[in-house]
Amino acid sequence: MTIGGIDLVVLIASLMVASTPILLAAIGELIAEKSGVLNLGVEGMMIMGAICGFVAAVHSGSPVVGFFGGALGGTAMALLFAFLTQILLSNQVATGLALTLFGLGLSALIGQGYNGVRPPQTDNLNFGPLTQIPVLGPILFQHDWVVYLSLALVAGTWAVLRYSRVGLILRAVGENHDAAHALGYRVRTVRTLALMFGGACAGMGGAYISLVRVPQWSDGMTAGAGWIALAIVVFASWRPWRVLLGAYIFGGVTVLQLRLQAAGIAIPVQILSMAPYLITILVLVIMSARRGRAAIGAPASLGRIFHASS
Amino acid sequence: MKRRTFLANSAVAGTALATGLAGRAMAASDPLKVGFIYVGVPGDGGWTYQHNLAKQAVEKHYGDKVKTSVIENVPEGADAERALTQLALAGNKLIFATSFGFMDPTINVAKKFPKVNFEMCTGYKSAPNVSNYSGRFYEGRAVCGAIAGQMTKSNKIGYIASFPIPEVIRGINAAYINAKRVNPDAEIKVVWVYTWFDPAKEADAAQALINEGVDVLMQHTDSTAAMAVAKKAGIVAFGQDSDMSAFAPTPRISALIDNWTPYYIKRVGDMMNGSWKAENVWYGLKEGMVQVGEITDAVPAKVKAHALDLEAKIKAGTYHTFEGPLNKQDGSVWLKKGEVADDGALAGLNFYVEGIQGKIPS
Amino acid sequence: MLRLEKRAAPSRFWTVVTPILAVVATMLAGGLLFALLGKPPFEAIRVIFWEPLFGANTAYTLPQLLVKAGPLILIAVGLSLGFRAGIWNIGAEGQYIIGAICGAAVALAFYPAAHWYIFPLMVIAGGLGGWAWAMIPAILKNRFGTNEILVSLMLVYVAENILSWVSFGPLRNPQGYGFPGSRNLQNYPSAHNADLIPNSGLHWGVVTAFLAVIAAYVLLNRHRLGYQIRVAGQAPRAARFAGVSPQRLVSFCLGTSGALAGLAGLFEVAGPSGQLSPDFNTGYGFTAIIVAFLGRLHPVGILLAGFLMALTYIGGEMAQLSLNLPSAAIQAFQGMLLFFLLAFDVLSNYRIRAKENAK
Structure with missing residues (x-):
């Protein structure tokens, strides 16, 4: 199946891989924001995940251990953020920005001596004959395990938010922390756990870049992926399946424009690169206009400091 | 935009006669101070990494006759001008600016420090104390x-x-x-x-x-x-x-x-024996820069x-x-x-x- | 167990003392970091904090503090107005870029004519550009209730792409041998934002930053609008009853912060930076958010925070020079400083009490 000289099946298969880091980071950030915390430090958590995952994988020789290491690195950063914003009640926007600055610096320090080292390879899962199915084979059955994990996380997040008590509590805390507190929920604990989940996901996303996509360590290698993840959460209006869609669109636009170029089609690169952000703004406007003035789609307590005064 | 190459227009190449003598006055015992600014960090494994290799080669080659210092991760523009000035103020006599975007700041700073010599990688503007170098x-x-x-x-x-x-x-x-x-x-x-x-x-x-x-x-x-x-x-x-x-x-x-190593070693040597003068070089395979x-x-x-x-x-x-x-x-x-x-x-x-x-x- | 009790008003004592505590704590933690990296900790701290202020080359480093702090202060003052009112413009980086593009475009349209009015026109264009870019989230918020945090952030990426496009396209220097980037405005006297006193670092952008600090102080303390901003932030519902129009506030706060960010971009491109290039923006718009909070959203605090931030940049470079500290260590050090400043702020807003009996 080709359109304009581009094989759609191949395109989809490769944009899935290209989008996995931002998908992981975005699904984590979604949970954090659902609980009412805006963590702008995704980039910092991702880059720490990238280096911690890399170091863990190189020393253990196992990419699986590497991804655990990445998740740990991201979680540690998230805990730092949680300590500052939940216990010491610092401003979330400023703390998030500081987290990114700190993460970029610290990761480069840890990474000294790892330039040029090659990590153990992450192989595709073997689905045997399923791989050979036309169209579906390459799209669904020729990836490494992290791609499937990211999809499972989307499904899991959706199910938890929608059907479970945990999801209910999370949403309650994010919508109105004072009411949730009055109902006896422990707002800070819930938020800290949500942040840790976000950090673990961002860390795995970073590790996916250093262990699978590139795979190598170089300073600042996430190159802004964390910021894109933030945009995706907004684009998705805080819904898991739309995060998947958003990540694949954001990742897909990059892959598509490169592929169009490779196929010899001239395209205005800058216009295509800014398109996802303009679309995100448009989505936001439509969403907020449709719901009326009171509800703006975002969790109502997003970014606000919670302090139990009673 | 980072470190673009560019070769000097041959027309401007001849301007440099005067100031090659900065190195001569130095006492033999003082190490020659050589400064570098990098647009990235050596950990990039590419562009800055190669410049850093050359810097290390200079240190190894001249031992304690040189003392190098570096400011890395310098954004182009106003920050570059400040970083270059800091290097000059710190007493560096030869300064390597290793990215195209450092060109205008280098020219500005070179004007203020006529006794300091500058090596501008991939630039094209000349001054009596600024050399341009790039690879073919x-x-x-x-x-x-x-x-x-x-x-x-x-x-x-x-x-x-x-x-x-x-x-x-x-x-x-x-x-x-x-x-x-x-x-x-x-x-x-x-x-x-x-x-x-x-x-x-x-x-x-x-x-x-x-x-x-x-x-x-x-x-x-x-x-x-x-x-x-x-x-x-x-x-x-x-x-x-x-x-x-x-x-x-x-x-x-x-x-x-x-491969910047031969050029850096030569230019530092020129400083030491007083023969440094502003040039515009575009070296290729023959000279080993590429x-x-x-x-x-x-x-x-x-x-x-x-x-x-x-x-x-x-x-x-x-x-x-x-x-x-x-x-x-x-x-x-x-x-x-x-x-x-x-x-x-x-x-x-x-x-x-x-x-x-x-x-x-x- | 300890618990926090909110103060009715921030403690004046702690507001002054916490930044000092934070800096001291950063010195300790940073010293430890430097020691781990095998560098002399005391020397490193001394170089970062002392050298730029009292070292050998203060004739150069002190003016540079102005150059570096100017745009940070100018942007942060504007942002702080909105932040106080609960209006979150985090897209100052985009407004800074657009201001620079508009200002530079005016200059390049006149090039090479020499007129006294070119620079004033650039200033107007820069301010208007930033204002217009910030009014996009303002109008969307007023009209549709769209979240301004997210719209202003998205617009940063759009602005960056526009910057890349003009640097390669319409504003590219025709004599630049095909390299991206505009002509250097430093070489165009009618457009150059030069030091008012040579080598003082005091250019129009720094002057404007100081004026903005004074204006914001007067506005917040003496003017009805300033009062409305404070009320809107502290008690949004009460503000509405008091006749404060939320829409007017949104337009005012976003518009003003955008205009100031645009001005900062214009002064930078016409002065210290000199030219537009795809990497022209170096994160002032984001750093200014941190500066605004470090300054506790107070004009005078922002002034000091801007200088502190500038100090770590310049001192950090000196530490790289004299001690071979990697730039990554400086970044991590700056991150720590911010963490401590943000963390200790809790003391000015809350009282720490021992919990009598946990319920």
């Missing part, structure tokens, strides 16, 4: 292009390009012309990524090219991401900036290396021999890539038979030669 990377690219033309079975060579500037366009043309000369069916497919360093995007670009049927990959970006993709796809590729030998013997079959990395055994002996021969001819000056007859992409005549493009024309090169498909974005 297209010479190395020519050798790689010739290898690529013979290695490709699909007759499609992929090229990951950074920004549409003469330095990059020169490289694409050089690779294509030499591939075509050994393999008339060779085509080149170019993808512009608008970045020097974004590993994930470089990997995407490599994948896009591979899906288009490319089986030899060249790049003008800094990271090794494309190399990893090439390995997975089982095709071959060329290293860029640094040797990238971690990927030898395949996919990395050779590399285009920026190197072709070791050609691995994955390349057939015949192809390797041809490449080494080509390299030797370029060094000897008996072969020139941009020698006519060559037409522009639109079919109009660029160079007549036997005519060789002069450095001015190469410096501003902004078009493809005939046969390359696609447009240069503007």
Whole structure:
């Protein structure tokens, strides 16, 4: 199946891989924001995940251990953020920005001596004959395990938010922390756990870049992926399946424009690169206009400091 | 935008007579202080890494006769001007500015510190105490292009390009012309990524090219991401900036290396014996500023021999890539038979030669 | 167990003392970091904090503090107005870029004519550009209730792409041998934002920053609008009853912060930076958010925070020079400083009490 000289099946298969880091980071950030915390430090958590995952994988020789290491690195950063914003009640926007600055610096320090080292390879899962199915084979059955994990996380997040008590509590805390507190929920604990989940996901996303996509360590290698993840959460209006869609669109636009170029089609690169952000703004406007003035789609307590005064 | 190359206009090359003498007054016991500013960090594994290797070589070569200092990760613009001034104030007598974007700040600072000498990598503005130096990377690219033309079975060579500037366009043309000369069916497919360093995007670009049927990959970006993709796809590729030998013997079959070491050692030596003067140099394979990395055994002996021969001819000056007859992409005549493009024309090169498909974005 | 009790008003004592505590704590933690890296900790701290202020080359480093702090202060003052009112413009980086593009475009349209009015026109264009870019989230918020945090952030990426486009396209220097980037405005006297006193670092952008600090102080303390801003932030519902129009506030706060960010961009491109290039923006717009919070959203605090931030940049470079500290260590050090400043702020807003009996 080709359109304009581009094989759609191949395109989809490769944009899935290209989008996995931002998908992981975005699904984590979604949970954090659902609980009412805006963590702008995704980039910092991702880059720490990238280096911690890399170091863990190189020393253990196992990419699986590497991804655990990445998740740990991201979680540690998230805990730092949680300590500052939940216990010491610092401003979330400023703390998030500081987290990114700190993460970029610290990761480069840890990474000294790892330039040029090659990590153990992450192989595709073997689905045997399923791989050979036309169209579906390459799209669904020729990836490494992290791609499937990211999809499972989307499904899991959706199910938890929608059907479970945990999801209910999370949403309650994010919508109105004072009411949730009055109902006896422990707002800070819930938020800290949500942040840790976000950090673990961002860390795995970073590790996916250093262990699978590139795979190598170089300073600042996430190159802004964390910021894109933030945009995706907004684009998705805080819904898991739309995060998947958003990540694949954001990742897909990059892959598509490169592929169009490779196929010899001239395209205005800058216009295509800014398109996802303009679309995100448009989505936001439509969403907020449709719901009326009171509800703006975002969790109502997003970014606000919670302090139990009673 | 980072570190673009550029060669001095030959017309301005003669301006530098006066101030070479700064180094002479120094007592023999004082170490010569040499400063560097980097646009990135040595950990980038590419552009800045190579400059840092040269810095280390200078330290090793001169021992305690030199003292080096570095400011790294300097954004271009006002911050660069401050970093350069700080280096000058700290007593550095020779300062290497290792990115194109440092050019205007370097000229400004050089005016304020007439007794300090500056080495501007890939710049084109001259001053009595500013030298410009850059490599004729297209010479190395020519050798790689010739290898690529013979290695490709699909007759499609992929090229990951950074920004549409003469330095990059020169490289694409050089690779294509030499591939075509050994393999008339060779085509080149170019993808512009608008970045020097974004590993994930470089990997995407490599994948896009591979899906288009490319089986030899060249790049003008800094990271090794494309190399990893090439390995997975089982095709071959060329290293860029640094040797990238971690990927030898395949996919990395050779590399285009920026080697600043001989130049840095020489210029520091010139300072020490008082013979430094402002120059504009554009060194190639002959002077060793550009190197072709070791050609691995994955390349057939015949192809390797041809490449080494080509390299030797370029060094000897008996072969020139941009020698006519060559037409522009639109079919109009660029160079007549036997005519060789002069450095001015190469410096501003902004078009493809005939046969390359696609447009240069503007 | 300890618990926090909110103070009715921030403690004046702690507001002054916490930044000092934070800096001291950063010195300790940073010293430890430097020691781990095998560098002399005391020397490193001394170089970062002392050298730029009292070292050998203060004739140069002190003016540079102005140059570096100027745009940070100018942007942060504007942002702080909105932040106080609960209006979150985090897209100052984009407004800074657009201001620079508009200002530079005016200059390049006149090039090479020499007129006294070119620079004033550039200033107007820069301010208007930033204002217009910030009014996009303002109008969307007023009209549709769209979240301004997210719209202003998205617009940063759009602005960056526009910057890349103009640097390669319409504003590219025709004599630049095909390299991206505009002509250097430093070489165009009618457009150059030069030091008012040579080598003082005091250019129009710094002057404007100081004026903005004074204006914001007067506005917040003496003017009805300033009162409305404070009320809107502290008690949004009460503000509405008091007749404060939320829409007017949104337009005012976003518009003003955008205009100031645009001005900062214009002064930078016409002065210290000189030219537009794809990497022209170096994160002032984001750093200014941190500066605004470090300054506790108070004009005078922001003034001091801007200088502190500038100090770590310049001192950090000196530490790289004299001690071979990697730039990554400086980045991590700056991150720590911010963490401590943000963390200790809790003391000015809350009282720490021992919990009598946990319920």
